[in-house]
Amino acid sequence: MVLNGGMTNPSQLVSFNDGNTIPQLGFGTWKLSGDECYNAVRTAISVGYRHIDTAKIYGNEEPVGRAVADAIAAGEVDREDLFITTKLWNDGHDHAPEEFEASLDRLGLDYVDAYLIHWPFPAAGKYVKAWDDLIRIQGVGRVRSIGVANFYEETLDDLEKATGVIPVMNQVELHPGFSQASLRAYHDEKDIVTEAWSPLGRGDSLTEQTIVQIAEEAGATPAQVVIAWHVALGNVVIPKSGNAKRIEENFVALDVALTDAQIDAITALDADGGRSYNDPRQWPELES
Numbered sequence: 001m002v003l004n005g006g007m008t009n010p011s012q013l014v015s016f017n018d019g020n021t022i023p024q025l026g027f028g029t030w031k032l033s034g035d036e037c038y039n040a041v042r043t044a045i046s047v048g049y050r051h052i053d054t055a056k057i058y059g060n061e062e063p064v065g066r067a068v069a070d071a072i073a074a075g076e077v078d079r080e081d082l083f084i085t086t087k088l089w090n091d092g093h094d095h096a097p098e099e100f101e102a103s104l105d106r107l108g109l110d111y112v113d114a115y116l117i118h119w120p121f122p123a124a125g126k127y128v129k130a131w132d133d134l135i136r137i138q139g140v141g142r143v144r145s146i147g148v149a150n151f152y153e154e155t156l157d158d159l160e161k162a163t164g165v166i167p168v169m170n171q172v173e174l175h176p177g178f179s180q181a182s183l184r185a186y187h188d189e190k191d192i193v194t195e196a197w198s199p200l201g202r203g204d205s206l207t208e209q210t211i212v213q214i215a216e217e218a219g220a221t222p223a224q225v226v227i228a229w230h231v232a233l234g235n236v237v238i239p240k241s242g243n244a245k246r247i248e249e250n251f252v253a254l255d256v257a258l259t260d261a262q263i264d265a266i267t268a269l270d271a272d273g274g275r276s277y278n279d280p281r282q283w284p285e286l287e288s
Ligand code: A2P
Pocket: 028, 197, 198, 199, 200, 201, 202, 203, 206, 221, 223, 224, 238, 239, 240, 241, 242, 243, 246, 247, 249, 250
């Protein structure tokens, strides 16, 4: 296990364009709620995760915050060693400062490490206003870094053109079968970190024949192979699990090294229709 006095190995930090860093392997919490979420986050911190990803829409900022507070009180971790992300939901683009304060209250935190616009929602056309507000919020000092999720090239360009401030990261759907090569190349050009959501394809990637075979070759589990592939591509990756053994299994993926041929074989699984969820160019539609 990659543990170093309770900290993840510093080599596993990824640098942002604002000078801050993020642990490359984080813990995703979508679909976790209540006590299950609380217990999962406690387990994640105890096995060594130092990066927790939540959002207003997940409805679990409160149990995430409670787990963080209790882990700190138990002396398992210091707040400065944790990286906590939350996100602005689509109905808050025109009042981001209030939404941000409400998220901090639910989390019970003085600051978060990253605040992201969750979707560009182009039909509403308010994401530039929201970005302008995130820049102001950052100026007040209660969020270290600001970024986005589910943005695509044109919407990223709009933010840069309007404000001159480029998001530190873009959290997007990315998994075997949907490796987002062109968006990753664009992020590299702009110095935006790529963060993968649904990194295990919601579990579907784990029965894919190529991945099962590479797992046998590497002496690892399919989930560890997929996480190691994300790490090799340079993605920040946030697998979700509600199961203590799998939470630990996924963290230990930091020790799995793949060959270039194995990495290329997984990337080559891209297929038409690889996207499993909403296309941010079209979703959500405006309610009539
Ligand atoms: P569970 O919570 O029961 O462990 P993603 O991160 O792509 O959204 O995938 C999450 C899904 O993958 C969940 O259904 C989760 O189930 C499952 N999962 C997470 N880690 C593992 C693992 N190591 N082995 C098998 N399934 C896993």
